[in-house]
Amino acid sequence: MKKAVIKAYAKLNLILDVLEKREDGYHEVEMIMQAISLYDLITIKSGEGINVTTNHPLVPLDERNLAYQAAALLIKKYPDIPGVEINIEKNIPMEAGLAGGSTDAAAVLIGMNKLYSLKMDSAELLEKGALLGSDVPFCILGSTALAKGRGEIIEEITQCPKLWVVLVKPDFGVKTKEVYQNLILSDITSRPDLGGYINALQVGDISHLFNKTANVLEYSTFKLYPKVKKLKENLQAMGAKSLLMSGSGPTIYALFTAQKDADTFASDVRKGCTHQVWVAHTLNKEILNERVEIL
Numbered sequence: 001m002k003k004a005v006i007k008a009y010a011k012l013n014l015i016l017d018v019l020e021k022r023e024d025g026y027h028e029v030e031m032i033m034q035a036i037s038l039y040d041l042i043t044i045k046s047g048e049g050i051n052v053t054t055n056h057p058l059v060p061l062d063e064r065n066l067a068y069q070a071a072a073l074l075i076k077k078y079p080d081i082p083g084v085e086i087n088i089e090k091n092i093p094m095e096a097g098l099a100g101g102s103t104d105a106a107a108v109l110i111g112m113n114k115l116y117s118l119k120m121d122s123a124e125l126l127e128k129g130a131l132l133g134s135d136v137p138f139c140i141l142g143s144t145a146l147a148k149g150r151g152e153i154i155e156e157i158t159q160c161p162k163l164w165v166v167l168v169k170p171d172f173g174v175k176t177k178e179v180y181q182n183l184i185l186s187d188i189t190s191r192p193d194l195g196g197y198i199n200a201l202q203v204g205d206i207s208h209l210f211n212k213t214a215n216v217l218e219y220s221t222f223k224l225y226p227k228v229k230k231l232k233e234n235l236q237a238m239g240a241k242s243l244l245m246s247g248s249g250p251t252i253y254a255l256f257t258a259q260k261d262a263d264t265f266a267s268d269v270r271k272g273c274t275h276q277v278w279v280a281h282t283l284n285k286e287i288l289n290e291r292v293e294i295l
Helices: 066-077 100-115 122-132 136-141 176-181 194-203 206-211 218-224 226-237 259-272
Strands: 003-021 027-046 049-054 083-089 144-148 153-156 164-169 243-245 252-256 276-281 292-294
Touching (some): 003 194, 100 136, 136 144, 218 226, 218 243, 226 243, 252 259
Antiparallel strands (some): 027 276, 164 252, 164 276
């Protein structure tokens, strides 16, 4: 029996700006999103119904799981598929601002498309992804992208050069909905320079890429979770030059040009705290195009 094995890569926000609250209850956003090498491993094979298994005790195995919802969406469209068995080897932390659930859903869409030769093109995959969640389309497209609307309108932009990333997550999660609900737009005193960042990607201005990352959700998350603000301050005191919260948090990441510097910084962080720490790097389109293997 054939199976699809997919690397479901995490994402970072290099830029995250919130413009206004929409009539549908979502917020209008502008973001530059980046895929990184930290990934969940998703295995899909034919079965009866939808069965989800995982190595993580807190991952739901029913319709609360976005990967489950992705499978249900395709089975409804393609009723000849009797069902699927989905195994999620979880490495991306939950409620961390890294799109762990969204990237698993994207992996199921991509994997089932290949496993069953459904021949959905990129536009159709992105459309299906948008039905599941705002971050799912980016997780399908990957690499470096501009996201607008509620996050589901995706446009590829100049790829980020290979940078090394140290991710630090405290021992609690953050609810994205809560962060947005408590964001007061009038509190935002400094806005990201989206156009300037896109230009820096185009010309390869590493200094700008390091120094001009920005995330306005820090205004909300830091008020709700002062420990996240303190974590960022502590990492800055340790010498990190480029620090930002990803998504709604609580993960704070630092950027480096060299792996040895990232490894050294990660080692120093681990000595002084009980936070989860990972070293990863940014991904290009070529690597993402090879994320699915049919065995």
